[in-house]
Amino acid sequence: MSKGAGNTRTGAAGPAASTTAGAVLEISGLTVGVRGEDGERPVVSDLSLTLARGETLCIAGESGSGKSMTALAIMQLLPQPAARISSGKIRLRDMHRGDIDLAVLDERRMRRIRGDRIAMIFQEPMTSLNPVLSIGRQLVESIEAHTDLSRAEARRRAIEALKAVRISEAESRLKQFPHELSGGMRQRVMIAMALALKPDVLIADEPTTALDVTVQGEVLELLRDLQREHGTSIILITHDMGVVAEMADRVVIMRHGRMVEEGTATDIFARPQADYTRELLAAVPRIGTGVGRQKSAEAEMRGSVAVVNDLHVRFDLRGGFFGRVNRRVHAVEGVSFSIAPHETLALVGESGCGKSTTAKALAGLVPYRGDIVIGGCNLAGLGRVERKAVRRDVQMIFQDPYASLDPRMRVGDLVAEPLLIHGIASKEERSQRVAALFERVGLSADQMELYPHEFSGGQRQRICIARALALRPKLIIADESVSALDVSVQARVLDLLKELQREFGIAYLFISHDMAVVENISDRVAVMYLGQIVEMGTRDQVFSNPRHPYTKRLIEAVPVPDPAKRRPRFARLDQEIPSPTRKIGEELPKLALRDVGNGHLVAVS
DSSP, X not given: OOTTOOOOEESSOOSOSSOOTTEEEEEXXXXXXXXXXXXXXXXXXXXXXXXXTTOEEEEEOOTTSSHHHHHHHHTTOOOTTTEEEEEEEEEEOOTTTOOEEGGGOOHHHHHHHBTTTEEEEOSOHHHHSOTTSOHHHHHHHHHHHHSOOOHHHHHHHHHXXXXXXXXXXXXXXXXXXXXXXXXXXXXXXXXXXXXXXXXSEEEEESTTTTSOHHHHHHHHHHHHHHHHHHOOEEEEEESOHHHHHHHOSEEEEEEXXXXXXXXXXXXXXXXXXXHHHHHHHHTSOOTTOOOOOOOOHHHHHTTOSEEEEEEEEEEEEEETTTTEEEEEEEEEEEEEEEEOTTOEXXXXXXXXXSHHHXXXXXXXXXXXXXXXXXTTEEGGGOOHHHHHHHHTTEEEEOSOTTTTSOTTSOHHHHHHHHHHHTTOSOHHHHHHHHHHHHHHTTOOGXXXXXXXXXXXXXXXXXXXXXXXXXXXXXXXXXXXXXXTSOHHHHHHHXXXXXXHHHHHOOEEEEEESOHHHHHHHOSEEEEEETTEEEEEEEHXXXXXXXXXXXXXXXXXXXXXSOGGGOOSSOOOOSSOOOOSEEETTOOOOOOEEEEOSTTOEEEEO
16 A cells, blocks of 8 residues: 555455555465364454555554464464464565565575565564574674675674664673663664664564663664665554554554554544544553642651662672672662552653662562661561561562463462461461452452463453452552553553552552553652652652653653654664663762752752
């Protein structure tokens, strides 16, 4: 379809909405089947679409809609032998060499096309990068396989690609292995690998899911640059409708393996035709629509559930011939805040700012210096038994519900485990309490006998919430608890958290890099940068009147789910990312917070 086609179309298949002239990729009648115990079932059904040169086509939908299976079918990377292309054609069009049907291409010929003409950025970088090869070797070998560049020239291009995706100390990163990088850093390496080869078609499967909002903006701008300079066509697969609004020329909405609607980005957002599309857009969190309570600084200090004062967390790093401690990571530096009953304090910032480390210190998972007072008890002065008793009041919900649930245990036993550890109630009473918790989070008591893999991502997160509620805590730490969920599931989980707060008076420490979600759930917001709080205040103070430059940058970087408000360019940083690592004895500059009115605190150097 040509860029800028004005029609919106609903339905699974049918003729293209516009001419295929100038198309670089054409899919017609694609059906992908997966074999199971009950025979073969389609996970993509009769899909037809075209991609024009220089166009960005966004395929949106929830988990299980068939988005990623469509991408894997194009790349001929379907999981074998379970999945196969049952029918349909995938034509890669070339005016000089003729059309190529990728659906029937053998592996030898397909290997030459992958990376060179069609590249893919995968959703989970750790499973895409070879764990036993250095980043440099993987990048250089990928470039050498598809170009005539020498080893030295390929290495130079690899370094340029790493710098382009804002990776600090790019040359030294070449020696590192995937496990030595953060999740966001690994994803940037995958993007660099794709960018380095300048392909005709780039398939990006949730490429910014693991990235902070500011880095996300820069990565999306990189994709635009690639498009402008080389006419690259992009298929962007995402469940983030803000990203869709920012990037898409056209949008395909998928559900249960079928296309339910197709049209220009403007038509899809302004005039959605399918009920499912309307539901999807209604669930998208938007900055400016949040409703939070306003608390004065004096009110918040009375009867606080948790008080953190001058918290420091540092990690020693060893190096040199003798493996001595020669560097130190200043993860958290002098952080102070309090949380009142019924209140949600959001801790926001980019990866590496110290927000998750602060949460782990609060939960007793890392050593720290400073004071953490829970329910009036300072944890620093308590013994092991007393500390365990106080810990009942603090529970945690982690980012990845599947990784935080033991796959060998039934979910009912997982929810009951905290009660068992603390010796609460008899076996029969525990079972009754767990059944009540399941009902409370929107699951049935019958599901207690199932295992984690038998649930969807949203259901697994509900199980984690039920487990966190088992001990009736006063404070729940939600560490990126909805970032891995589809937008509609995310909305339901957030509504559940608000409802539980009203019912039980729980306080939340809500950690996230999604500013739109934060604005919709928080009462107060603390913004962290390099281990320190740079701004703190009520939701309205921080979002309506941000005073610190870093806070402004975070808010400005949030993609707006409205194509009419699309930004022409994303701002780029003109310097390397600062590192919290210092030599022994070298301290980070201490920031002082100044009250600019009504408890709105802003850092001054």
